[in-house]
Amino acid sequence: MPPRPAATTSVTFQPLGGGKAALSGDLVVIAKEVQPVLVALPRGGVKLVEARHHNLTDDPHLFFVHYWAVGDAVSLAKAIRRAVDTTNVAPMPGGAA
DSSP: OOOOTTOOOEEEEEEEETTEEEEEEEEEEEHHHHHHHHHHHHHTTOEEEEEEOSOSSOSSOEEEEEEEEEEEHHHHHHHHHHHHHTSOOOOOTTSOO
């Protein structure tokens, strides 16, 4: 997916102490990636907030999957990584892989 404003995947962790964290964010996916993401998130204990799209004429058609969870920080990080791995997301130059 080519980079463009407001079309990005975001992951936010808030430490809660004791190895726990709150996780929230959204995944921007194309149609064929929606179902794999919706399966991967709950398998890792991450809750779906909503899945929606903003535009009727975008190409490719983009869906925004919003999620959240509270739990063990390492487990949540692994869960969100598995969900991201079901997508065709590419790291930004200079970003973490």
